[in-house]
Amino acid sequence: xxxxxxxxxxxxxxxxxxxxxxxxxxxxxxxxxxxxxxxxxxxxxxxxxxxxxxxxxxxxxxxxxxxxxxxxxxxxxxxxxxxxxxxxxxxxxxxxxxxxxxxxxxxxxxxxxxxxxxxxxxxxxxxxxxxxxxxxxxxxxxxxxxxxxxxxxxxxxxxxxxxxxxxxxxxxxxxxxxxxxxxxxxxxxxxxxxxxxxxxxxxxxxxxxxxxxxxxxxxxxxxxxxxxxxxxxxxxxxxxxxxxxxxxxxxxxxxxxxxxxxxxxxxxxxxxxxxxxxxxxxxxxxxxxxxxxx
Amino acid sequence: xxxxxxxxxxxxxxxxxxxxxxxxxxxxxxxxxxxxxxxxxxxxxxxxxxxxxxxxxxxxxxxxxxxxxxxxxxxxxxxxxxxxxxxxxxxxxxxxxxxxxxxxxxxxxxxxxxxxxxxxxxxxxxxxxxxxxxxxxxxxxxxxxxxxxxxxxxxxxxxxxxxxxxxxxxxxxxxxxxxxxxxxxxxxxxxxxxxxxxxxxxxxxxxxxxxxxxxxxxxxxxxxxxxxxxxxxxxxxxxxxxxxxxxxxxxxxxxxxxxxxxxxxxxxxxxxxxxxxxxxxxxxxxxxxxxxxxxxxxxxxxxxxxxxxxxxxxxxxxxxxxxxxxxxxxxxxxxxxxxxxxxxxxxxxxxxxxxxxxxxxxxxxxxx
Amino acid sequence: xxxxxxxxxxxxxxxxxxxxxxxxxxxxxxxxxxxxxxxxxxxxxxxxxxxxxxxxxxxxxxxxxxxxxxxxxxxxxxxxxxxxxxxxxxxxxxxxxxxxxxxxxxxxxxxxxxxxxxxxxxxxxxxxxxxxxxxxxxxxxxxxxxxxxxxxxxxxxxxxxxxxxxxxxxxxxxxxxxxxxxxxxxxxxxxxxxxxxxxxxxxxxxxxxxxxxxxxxxxxxxxxxxxxxxxxxxxxxxxxxxxxxxxxxxxxxxxxxxxxxxxxxxxxxxxxxxxxxxxxxxxx
Numbered sequence: 051x052x053x054x055x056x057x058x059x060x061x062x063x064x065x066x067x068x069x070x071x072x073x074x075x076x077x078x079x080x081x082x083x084x085x086x087x088x089x090x091x092x093x094x095x096x097x098x099x100x101x102x103x104x105x106x107x108x109x110x111x112x113x114x115x116x117x118x119x120x121x122x123x124x125x126x127x128x129x130x131x132x133x134x135x136x137x138x139x140x141x142x143x144x145x146x147x148x149x150x151x152x153x154x155x156x157x158x159x160x161x162x163x164x165x166x167x168x169x170x171x172x173x174x175x176x177x178x179x180x181x182x183x184x185x186x187x188x189x190x191x192x193x194x195x196x197x198x199x200x201x202x203x204x205x206x207x208x209x210x211x212x213x214x215x216x217x218x219x220x221x222x223x224x225x226x227x228x229x230x231x232x233x234x235x236x237x238x239x240x241x242x243x244x245x246x247x248x249x250x251x252x253x254x255x256x257x258x259x260x261x262x263x264x265x266x267x268x269x270x271x272x273x274x275x276x277x278x279x280x281x282x283x284x285x286x287x288x289x290x291x292x293x294x295x296x297x298x299x300x301x302x303x304x305x306x307x308x309x310x311x312x313x314x315x316x317x318x319x320x321x322x323x324x325x326x327x328x329x330x331x332x333x334x335x336x337x338x339x340x341x342x343x344x
Numbered sequence: 345x346x347x348x349x350x351x352x353x354x355x356x357x358x359x360x361x362x363x364x365x366x367x368x369x370x371x372x373x374x375x376x377x378x379x380x381x382x383x384x385x386x387x388x389x390x391x392x393x394x395x396x397x398x399x400x401x402x403x404x405x406x407x408x409x410x411x412x413x414x415x416x417x418x419x420x421x422x423x424x425x426x427x428x429x430x431x432x433x434x435x436x437x438x439x440x441x442x443x444x445x446x447x448x449x450x451x452x453x454x455x456x457x458x459x460x461x462x463x464x465x466x467x468x469x470x471x472x473x474x475x476x477x478x479x480x481x482x483x484x485x486x487x488x489x490x491x492x493x494x495x496x497x498x499x500x501x502x503x504x505x506x507x508x509x510x511x512x513x514x515x516x517x518x519x520x521x522x523x524x525x526x527x528x529x530x531x532x533x534x535x536x537x538x539x540x541x542x543x544x545x546x547x548x549x550x551x552x553x554x555x556x557x558x559x560x561x562x563x564x565x566x567x568x569x570x571x572x573x574x575x576x577x578x579x580x581x582x583x584x585x586x587x588x589x590x591x592x593x594x595x596x597x598x599x600x601x602x603x604x605x606x607x608x609x610x611x612x613x614x615x616x617x618x619x620x621x622x623x624x625x626x627x628x629x630x631x632x633x634x635x636x637x638x639x640x641x642x643x644x645x646x647x648x649x650x651x652x653x654x655x656x657x658x659x660x661x662x663x664x665x666x667x668x669x670x671x672x673x674x675x676x677x678x679x680x681x682x683x684x685x686x687x688x689x690x691x692x693x694x695x696x697x698x699x700x701x702x703x704x705x706x707x708x709x710x711x712x
Numbered sequence: 713x714x715x716x717x718x719x720x721x722x723x724x725x726x727x728x729x730x731x732x733x734x735x736x737x738x739x740x741x742x743x744x745x746x747x748x749x750x751x752x753x754x755x756x757x758x759x760x761x762x763x764x765x766x767x768x769x770x771x772x773x774x775x776x777x778x779x780x781x782x783x784x785x786x787x788x789x790x791x792x793x794x795x796x797x798x799x800x801x802x803x804x805x806x807x808x809x810x811x812x813x814x815x816x817x818x819x820x821x822x823x824x825x826x827x828x829x830x831x832x833x834x835x836x837x838x839x840x841x842x843x844x845x846x847x848x849x850x851x852x853x854x855x856x857x858x859x860x861x862x863x864x865x866x867x868x869x870x871x872x873x874x875x876x877x878x879x880x881x882x883x884x885x886x887x888x889x890x891x892x893x894x895x896x897x898x899x900x901x902x903x904x905x906x907x908x909x910x911x912x913x914x915x916x917x918x919x920x921x922x923x924x925x926x927x928x929x930x931x932x933x934x935x936x937x938x939x940x941x942x943x944x945x946x947x948x949x950x951x952x953x954x955x956x957x958x959x960x961x962x963x964x965x966x967x968x969x970x971x972x973x974x975x976x977x978x979x980x981x982x983x984x985x986x987x988x989x990x991x992x993x994x995x996x
Binding site: 581582585699 | 800824837844847849852855860862906
């Protein structure tokens, strides 16, 4: 029972990390059909933001709270820059965008290596996140609970923003039917930029949160990006709901497979499950039905 | 009447003579010029590049012609390489012997799935069959369910990630991060002997040329036309009574087998295969040469791939971190601003030169 | 043949379907014995998207030699009906052609049973030549050994289709540079070489000039005498000239069916549809 509970928590915790990594990706992918391979490097930028902020402020307790919004801004600005310089030229070639952003990712990694050095660095977790909450025999580290909370807050904020604000309505309109939205007077240019800012900003937040789990390095993004993409594929595009469910399911699967086999075999099993799942739902979990052929 | 004219036309078509001339030139360069001019070290380096170019030929077919953005060719490259490496390890250990690293890290017993690789014939067969089966199974599964575009790209990438992680995790049987290395002989021939190294180079050159011929036949055949049709309007093809999944699966399997053969030859030439050669990063890395050369052309991927490998070696020698910037910049510049690759520049120029007499219609490369 | 106004720059010659020449005879054929009893029979067909019923219990029978037009306001379910018959969207009920149930089968299998369609936006392989387009359309039954060889010569059916749809002179032209009308003719040519005996044409004359429309109408009439043809069309002028019979759809149902005159005088049709056709006429 306790093992079940602790695996459940491990799965949820992993799921929340995946969710943070995938949330912004789902937004930008859903919006433009663009796979942004540099999303992982935006996370890395967020993580290094936390590192720099801590260096400047010193106090771990405050620096985390400063780093979260700052990471959002740093990630968002990087995304905005990428959208404005490269991605918007390549709308009609989404697959090529994937490769171009991969190039950007390589460059950003090397920049990090040259600026911060190749070895990993550590960001000290604040005092108030040290230790764990114990329920029965199960111990839940506070850092992981905090990440879970951050993920929930991000999802909640994003869904409210998408539902209730004019910007959110514009985003949803463009996601569901770009041409129609454009002919109805929604400026897709402006909407694209904002979406990219928010999506990339979320990557920054994810990066800051990841500093709580261990040391960070230039390749931080690469280790999360593939899983984050799998979440988006399995979840389907167009709605946050799919991403949330898929991230949770993937996290839980990974945790339980890992428990019964090994971490590496678990990865392969998760992949097999996803391919099998796509046999049933090729468009992912949640889809926005459109009439278009392609 | 028309049949004869057509045949005459194809025989005399500029495309065909050019291709023949190019092929002959490549054969002379590879078999006669390079072995004379290059030092044994450089020749063996070139042999390595040729192995990587084999992967590129397959990617050109699947991605350039078929629109299948496969980000996981490292898996098939790795399968071929590891199967070959397993055979070499077992052969080095002698009949019934145990490869050195297994006694070091593992139980000292050879696992059952290593056993078939004791036989050279079985190894060669499996190097083709295993990747073909995996690509066939995965391709058929995802293509019949119309998983395509970015979704397929992501799945293929995830496959590469899972494969590398699996290799790392099973250190007792795969050598883990170190991979497999320290081979002494290749089918009985001593690998330290320069004559045998030269032989390996010649084998690699011959195999590559053969693959280019196969790719050319596939591209000019009706299948090649169909593949382009599937790339550009999959649903339309379906409404004509074809199953596009079958067309795509064939292209994907061919690409996988080419990658696997490249991997298998890579092992004796380079002397090591490790997860670092097959994971997500090297898998995408294969694409940059293909993109630079011209993804939908026949020779573009080969030449691009060799040029990139060469650039990587020489730049890394001088500026270790420079190569990463350079590779990143290549991805950005070529894909964003020159999607047809350098081949499109050549073609544009040729078109200007022969503006008076318009060339015979040929397949245009196009970003997929 | 009348001179047509030049519609695009790249095509040097303005061809036009030749519906009377020997090619027409050969391709449109007199070998009707095999297909004499072919007819499309749709019963209780229903398509739902989520909760929305796009096509509601449609019955439709179209026989050979009866050039059937399918009309209705936007959103009436015409294209969705074709999508269902060709396997693009799932549906319940029944759609039989030549005694074979089409629903529930894969799109490419339905196509191999002799069902062909065109799309609202002309859908040809833009990077391939006219000849390659037709050759692919003719080849769904080719075996691997044929596929893996280079195309030599031109299959007879392709040659005939080229002549019939008037694209013979443009055989080596890349389809992407064809004029809009030429693309649509190419699509019809592809259906012919595909050996489709049930042809579902989605707005085949949209965007065509008057002369092109007439040529297309004549072509359809000839094709229709040997095959089962259903045409979705908004152009009332075109319909009045060439339709043998008309089915009117509205909100996913069949509203009326009959000859052009019968349908035009049907009060229900007048109420929901023909009121809007005046504007259609003006546009046309």
